[in-house]
Amino acid sequence: MTKKRILITGASRGLGLAISRKLAAEYQLILHATTPDSFTEVPADSQILCADLSDPEAVAGFCKQLKKEHGDTLYGVINNAGVTFDNSLIFQPEKAIDTMLNVNLRAPIMICKTAMKIFSLSKKGVIINISSVVGETGNAFQAVYAATKAGLVALSKSLAQEAAALNEAHQIRVLSVSPGFIATDMTDKLPEKEKEKYLKMIPSKRFGKAEDVAEMISFLLSEQSAYVNGTNIHVNGGLV
Ligand SMILES: NC(=O)c1ccc[n+]([C@@H]2O[C@H](COP(=O)([O-])OP(=O)(O)OC[C@H]3O[C@@H](n4cnc5c(N)ncnc54)[C@H](OP(=O)(O)O)[C@@H]3O)[C@@H](O)[C@H]2O)c1
Numbered sequence: 350m351t352k353k354r355i356l357i358t359g360a361s362r363g364l365g366l367a368i369s370r371k372l373a374a375e376y377q378l379i380l381h382a383t384t385p386d387s388f389t390e391v392p393a394d395s396q397i398l399c400a401d402l403s404d405p406e407a408v409a410g411f412c413k414q415l416k417k418e419h420g421d422t423l424y425g426v427i428n429n430a431g432v433t434f435d436n437s438l439i440f441q442p443e444k445a446i447d448t449m450l451n452v453n454l455r456a457p458i459m460i461c462k463t464a465m466k467i468f469s470l471s472k473k474g475v476i477i478n479i480s481s482v483v484g485e486t487g488n489a490f491q492a493v494y495a496a497t498k499a500g501l502v503a504l505s506k507s508l509a510q511e512a513a514a515l516n517e518a519h520q521i522r523v524l525s526v527s528p529g530f531i532a533t534d535m536t537d538k539l540p541e542k543e544k545e546k547y548l549k550m551i552p553s554k555r556f557g558k559a560e561d562v563a564e565m566i567s568f569l570l571s572e573q574s575a576y577v578n579g580t581n582i583h584v585n586g587g588l589v
Pocket residue numbers: 358359360361362363364365381382383384387400401402403429430431432452479480481482527528529530531532533534535536
């Protein structure tokens with residue numbers, strides 16, 4: 350049987366790398382990062398497709414290539430690439446605001462637009478947008494980042510409804526996943542005091558591993574989750 354084809358953005362490090370490791374045996378992967386040099390590990394049989402997602406022109410080129418090369422076979426999209434520049438909004442440079450909006454929200458919207466076109470022909474497919482716990486709770490010094498992540502939850506719920514509105518019969522699902530505090534490069538930068546503060550707020554008494562999120566993604570792509578749609582799934586150890 351031919352393997353289903355899945356795009357994972359931000360697959361060079363952290364959650365994206367763990368997701369690619371988890372999915373590699375079962376799926377044919379299209380792995381994205383800023384440049385091919387970002388990858389230290391590429392599972393066999395995977396293809397690399399790179400673009401700087403902060404650049405709308407590069408995103409347009411990426412989506413065009415995705416449709417041209419994989420328009421007939423694409424089954425899943427994991428919009429995982431993301432950036433944060435933690436700062437008070439008062440002092441946040443406009444460039445940092447634009448980069449977060451572009452990478453975290455605009456690029457996923459454009460990639461969803463391409464995927465929805467493809468899925469509306471095949472009548473099947475799964476999109477999973479990686480949001481964050483702060484998209485729901487908000488977080489001081491992450492106002493723009495949190496806004497982009499809340500946007501992904503609304504985007505996913507809306508597209509799940511849109512797939513139903515446009516198709517009589519279909520197996521298209523759109524979801525978001527909100528990780529809590531997961532140990533990756535992104536969280537490694539935080540001051541120790543901040544990390545201790547978070548740890549006290551996690552009932553599971555540990556930070557998450559990238560693999561914890563990868564397990565959930567694997568489930569949400571599978572037939573076992575066929576009735577999970579248009580919702581946001583938390584993977585956060587009970588973080589409150
Ligand atoms: N870690 C957490 O605790 C946590 C919690 C909640 C949500 N999340 C979300 O989970 C996702 C992955 O986070 P992570 O912790 O794994 O992050 P990470 O370790 O910092 O990795 C970020 C990934 O995004 C890619 N990326 C960054 N800027 C890009 C750009 N301008 N264009 C294209 N690709 C770009 C990076 O590619 P390069 O290697 O080429 O730079 C890398 O593959 C993000 O959306 C993040 O917001 C993480």
